Structures are given as structure tokens and as C-alpha cells.
Amino acid sequence: MKMLWFHLMPYTELPDDFKEKHPSVWVDIHSSLFDPKRAHHMYNDFLDELEYAAECGYDAICCNEHHSNGYGLMPSPNLIATALARRTTDTAICVMGNSLALYNPPTRVAEEFAMIDCISGGRLIAGFPVGTPMDTTYAYGQNPSMLRERYNEAHDLVMRAWQEKDTFAFNGRFNQQRYVNIWPRPIQEPHPPIWIPGAGSVETWRWAAERDYVFCYLSYYGYKMAQTVMKGFWAEMDRLGKDRNPYRAGFAQVVGVAESRQQAMDLYTEPAEYFYGRCLHVDPRFASPPGYTTEATQRVGLESQVKMAAEASKAGPSAQQPSAMKMQSLARDMKGIVDNGYVIVGSPDDVTDQLMELAKTLNVGQLMLLMQFGSMSKDVTKYNTRLFAEKVMPRLKPLFSEWENKWWPKPLRVAERAALPAFAGSSPAAAE
Amino acid sequence: MSEPTTTTVDVNGHPCRVWTKGSGPKIGFLAGFGGLPRWIPFLDRLAESRTVIVPSLPGFPGATGHNILDTHLDWLVAVRTLLTKAGLDGADLAGSSVGGSFVAEIAALWPQSVRRIAMIAPFGLFDENNPATDVWAQRADDVPALLCAKPEAYKELKAIPAGANSVEWPIEQTRAAEAAARIFCR
Secondary structure, three states: OEEEEEOOOOOOOOOOOHHHHOOOOEOOOOHHHOOHHHHHHHHHHHHHHHHHHHHOOOOEEEEOOOOOEOOOOOOOHHHHHHHHHHHOOOOEEEEOOOOHHHOOOOHHHHHHHHHHHHHHOOOEEEEOOOOOHHHHHHHOOOOHHHHHHHHHHHHHHHHHHHHOOOOEEEEOOOOEEEEEOOOOOOOOOOOOOEEEEEOOOHHHHHHHHHOOOEEEEOOOOHHHHOHHHHHHHHHHHHHOOOOOOHHHEEEEEEEEEOOOHHHHHHHHHHHHHHHHHHHOOOOHHHOOOOOOOOHHHHHHHHHHHHHHHHHHHHHOHHHOOOOHHHHHHOOOOHHHHHHOOOEEEEOHHHHHHHHHHHHHHHOOOEEEEEOOOOOOOHHHHHHHHHHHHHHHHHHHOOOOOOOOOOOOOOOOOHHHOOOOOOOOOOOHHHHO | OOOOEEEEEEEOOEEEEEEEEOOOOEEEEEOOOOOOOOOOHHHHHHHOOOEEEEEOOOOOOOEOOHHHOOOHHHHHHHHHHHHHHOOOOOEEEEEEOHHHHHHHHHHHHOHHHEEEEEEEOOOOOOOOOOOOOOOOOOOHHHHHHHHOOOHHHHHHHHOOOOOOOOOHHHHHHHHHHHHHHHHHOO
16 A cells, blocks of 8 residues: 655634634635744745654655635645655655646646656656646636536646657647647656546546546545445446556545553644644635536536435434535534544554554555644654654555555666765765 | 517528517617526516517527537627528617627627617626636535526526436536637637
């Protein structure tokens, strides 16, 4: 099993009354809440934490893209990934990812990802999210009605730009470029592994599977709530004749480990309540612009609601599948967060057992761990990261060893790589 | 309130519903944000002295084809085709919201095709110092009062009719909001 250490880079100092006084953490969050001098420390702490995770032996370190928000301070994950490429040597760098429809022209993504792949010596995992409605429609002014078409076209352009050997002309519906010829070009052949974050859309599963990409379910509501989505995903893989290789799938899980369950509750209650209460406090008016969700996906959702309502009326209200809004309302305090399985907290044994169950029930080989969440301090993050690496990671690593992970970076051999950093120490020899 | 007669015209290979009612000189009406999921009393008043012709814009209730229209010029040509095929060439035109903007633009680009226009709260004028309320970024409960002085009337307009498909009806309403967004923003 691969274990990836994923940083969302939240603004960690939103006020205690944020939820009461501010309608949304995204889109129109007020600038007076942002202190650049504090952000200087936050960014540097976050980079330290990612670099520390690499030192601790996590298989990859991950970053992602969001705009106009206090939930994640990475409008450009590529800047972060480049900094990490210079400060780490063997860990894969997962950019999860670039929202293709937001780049004009999209060849910018092909270029910047190729730069990261070159600088890192072929360690890049290239993620292509559509992007949330808050980021794409509201913060970046994209029409949701055209977002997926633009995304699809941008994807095709980026993939051609990476793979075609000669300069070519691209005459698309949204992008016209007479000369496509990117320099630099990625180290990994034919291209870096492609991972697609998504949710419960059958169309996304199918699209990813047809291209042999990894599908990542990035939910913050834990593996118990994810069973239905991942069962649907694997059923669709069966239908498409794809094997059940667990490395086809990724899943994000919030984790807090300590010596005992009580100690874990003491350490992680505040950051977890901050994460669910403030970082995910999004005004519902930004949640579903018309056109963002395809009609096919709307139809599946509405049909299942009708079906569930019918079943619930027979079985009673508790049988209803919780909606995202309902799930959010269950996360008011740590008891709700833990009881509903959103966060896995406990001793190394507790956490190992739950992650074993997660891996087996969801059949997920690429486990993305959120080990800094909400307002968690640098010291607690370091502790969580280290203890997990020492006590949990070794027991999970052998899982799925019978499967080949075809979706992992293929970096240059160590002997082929640059020494980093070349001029450190008193003489060039000290760097060797 | 009797029902109008319903016909269909083809615009870019997609069907668009056309309602007709009344007698007298023709007047066309282009609906606004969300389109017309059902006939409304306002059109009955017009039909007392006029032949009221109500073509549905692409993607509005009763019509598809919005998602092949990328630019505003694509839209104007499609609307011009729709009006002509609905028999409204040279007629009076009225419109509300996005429909109001369209009748003005059609009159500006093809002056011979329109006799007189009437606009009700035409959508699309934009002052960046005082931006209009974003109707596409609202909680569902807030929309009726934002769009209509009588929120209950708006709720009645959008309420699912007895016997309608409970899955397709909300999809049709969402499609109409999507189509309206596509008219002004690329």
C-alpha cells in the first residue's frame, strides 16, 4: 500500500466566532481575516511539515489547488511542488492537481508539470481535477455550463503536448494554438502518472478507467461513508472489464494517532473541530451552480433519492443516506466527528486496525493521509507524522503487495540525479 | 385559463417549443431566467387582443440545444432563427430578463425584423461598481423573493405539476438556469 502525506494548507487562525459571523470560508471570505505576516509563518511551517513527512518515509507528499479561500492556501500548487522538489530527493510529489479549465492556454499545465518533473528527476504525479464550484465558477468566473467541455479539451491538449514529438497545430472548440511545442518536456515516458480526483460520478469513473488513470475519492467524511461510492466505482470497473487492482483507486482520510485513544482525543479535538467547523464552512449558495453537475449525474442522484425516500418511508427515517449537508451537520463536535467515522483517531493499534478495514473494504491502494488538519500546530503535526511513520506505516505497507502499482512515478536512477543542493556546506565535496 | 396550442420548431437540430394563443396582431414573448415551465396569466391578458406567440429559448423548458451555443453571437443567430421559424419576423416583441435583452439585441442587429419592442427588467447591463445580484449564487429558498415581487407566484410557476416526472422536472429547471447563464458569460 502507498501512503501519501497530503497538506491542504489551511489558514490556521480564523477567529473562534468565524462560523457565526462569516457566511463562507470560500469565495467572499473577508480579506481582513488574512494576515500576510502570519501567512509567512504558516507557509514555512507547512513546507517544513511536508519535507518532514518526506524524511519520515511517506511514499509521496501532496498538494492541491484552491482559490479565494481560507480552507487551502494554494492557488498555485506548482509553486509548492517546485519548492518540495528542491528539498526532497526520493519521495514522489503528488500535485492533486491543476484544474485544467482554469489555465489559458492549458499548455501552461503541460509546461509547469514538465518543469516539476524535470526538477524533481521524474517524481511527479499529475492530478487533473475539474475543480470545485467555488474555485472554478465563482472565484475564477468560469461558466459551469462549459467547464467540463473545456476540461476535456484541455486534457486532450496537454496529453498531446506531452507526447507528440513534432510541433503541432491545435484547433479546438475553446483553444486555438498554431504552434504547440512545449519546452521543457517531462522526464517520465510517455507522461507522468495521471490521477483524477472526483466523487460519485459514474461518468468520471468511466472516463478515468478508459484512459487507465487513478480515480481518487477525496471525501472528508471517512471510509464508512465512502462505502457506497467505492462499491459503485468497483462495480463499474467490473462492468468495464478492468481488474480490481487496488492501486486504481485513491482515498483521502483524516488521521490522528497518539499513544492512547484518550491522548489522541486530547490532541486532535481542537484541530478537528476547527477543520469541520471553519475550514468546511462553505455558503450553500456556492455549492451547486447550474450546469456544474451533468444531467446524467443529476438523474442518477435524483433517481436514488426517489428510491431511498421510498425505502426510508418503509424502514423509517434512519435508513436515509446522509447528504453532504447532513454529514456536515453531524460534524459539530468531536464526538460527532469520531462517532461518524470522519476522522480516525486513536492509539497506533486502533488506527492500524481502522486503516486496514478502510483498505480492505474500499479496496484502495493509494491512501492519502491528512495528518495536519485545521489549526493543528507544527509540533503536533510533527508528532502525528512521526508516530504514524514508526508505528502504523510498517504494518500497512505490505498490504496489496500482490498487485503491481502501474500508476506510480518512475524517477531517474539515483546515479543519474542532481546532488541537492549543490553548494551546501563549506565546499562542493560536502554535498556528496 | 385555457391552454395554448403547442408546436415545435427546429433550431440547430434541436426542438424548441412554441406556444400560441389568442387572435389579432402577432406579439412574441421571450421569457427570462428559468423560462416558462407552464403558461402564465400575464400571457392570457396579452392574448385578449393579440396573437401571443411564445417560443422557448434553447435549453429553456420545452427546448434543448443550449450547450452547443458558445458565444453570444451563436445565441443571437439561434434566437433570430427561432423567432423567424415561430412566425415572428416583423412582429412586435416583448421579453423579460434575458428575454428582454434578446429582443433589444435582435432589434439592434436586424432592425427590419422587429416592429416594436417592450422590455421587462432586461438582464445583462452590468456596472462593476454596483454589480447586479448574482441569481446563480443563491440558496434555493431565497430565489422566489429575489425574482418576483410575489414570491408565492414564482413558487407556483416552478411547482411540479401533478403527474409530471419527479426526476426530469427538476433537471429541466436546472437546465433552464444553466442555459440563461450560458447566454452572457463565456
